[in-house]
Amino acid sequence: MHLLIWRKKKSIWCRPSCIPVSIVIVLIVLVVLVPLLDQPNIVQMNATSAPISLHCSDECRLSLVESIPEGHMYPPNVTHLPTKNVWLDLIDEAQTQIEIASFYWSLRYNEEYPYNSSIEGEQVFQALYAAGSKRNIDLKIAQNWPNKQFPNVDTEYLVKKKAAQVRSLNFSKLLGNGILHTKFWIIDRKHFYIGSANMDWRALTQVKELGIVAFNCSCLASDLGKVFDVYWSLGTPDAVVPDSWPEELSTDINMEHPINISDSQHSYGAFITSSPPPFSPTGRTNDDTAIVSIIDSAEEFVYISVMDYQPMCTFTHKLLFWPNIDDAIRKAALENNVKVKLLISWWKHSSPAEDHFLRSLTDLSQAYPKVDLQVKRFVVPSTPEQDKIPFARVNHNKYMVTDRSAYIGTSNWSGDYFTSTAGVAFVFQDLNNDGNFQNITRDIRKDLQEVFERDWNSPYAVPLRRL
16 A cells, blocks of 8 residues: 555656756756855866966066157156167167058158258168168068158158068058058067157157167067068058958967066066057957056056047047047046046147046046046147247157056057057056066156156146136
8 A cells, every 4th residue: 555655656756747847956956056065166266367477588678768859858867768769779780670660751851940850860761771772681661551741752762772661551441541550660570669759850859759669579579570460461452451360460468468578677567459459360459458457457546648638539520439548547536546647738739629528537526525637738848940840849658657557559549549540559567476467567667657757747737728
């Protein structure tokens, strides 16, 4: 009797309609209980998910590079290597190859303007010409497609004299709009310069510029060379932007995996960014992504010095709001209580709309007592004669420095420069032995901080205008 009852119960329990319930119970056990039993492994996995730092065996020598306009007075001990001297040194260092990516060329001597201030540009041009024509250096130049405003007279001369190979990128065909705004040099894939200075005599004597030079740094010079290779491939007559770039142009060096470079005293986590995204092969960090990440990671301060600042795409037919960087700045000041200072240039070509955007940032300091968000405009003084020089007498810097990181780029800070314009930046960050960003890099980052503080506290930095 008991056996019969047990068999009936067993048959009821095993009805097909009840099988899904059994499956659900088993899944709950697998999904919820089993991971809890392995909790130590989870902790260990999270502990090792910090950014991985690749290592460079080179002993890189890094230095800041500046152009200080004639008549712009600073004590000599607060400025850095002159741009002209660095460019001439790089040319002298070349053994086999010089690669230059540039917006336009206007280096040659020009009698039209005063003070013979184009002589320095002529010196650089003649050194490049001699390298390509007499020293058998392979001089390769990727430049923006020339037009009436920016002709290619200098580079045409180099090609005519068989001193250089030149390719021009036509952004109207490649992307529909935009320009090659990049400014960098690579020497033998071993040394490099990245900065704000165009291949223009004014960039040496009449415009305030900032960049960085790295000697004996082939790991990063080779990585920057991949960016040049992208430009070079897009400078052919029938070039199109591919859906995916060849594997050999991809990179392992990026924001998630900076490369650990060292000099005799310091270590740096560094990587090179690029814009626009269609020009970035696999692994390359986008320029604006790096900027936002640097702002987000700041703990004490964010100092920004750029020529133009607008959270808009201003070169499109229709105005487009582009708040990526602007939102990050507001978040840093409001949520993270980070001190933010913006030093934005003021010259005859500044957009009147900039003041409105900048005022909306400073107004946040009035709205909340703990918010510290300040803006100044930087004015390069001019004599009446200097004022006649077109597109000169301006602070052309494009950099940012925080308590943890530094960024030196080639782009102005409006949306177009990150969506349809080609540019690069060099980012270096503090790394400790655990792979976290923290206070080992104190020289170059500190130097850049001191450049900003020098300019911010100078008589050339003026309060934002009252509208």
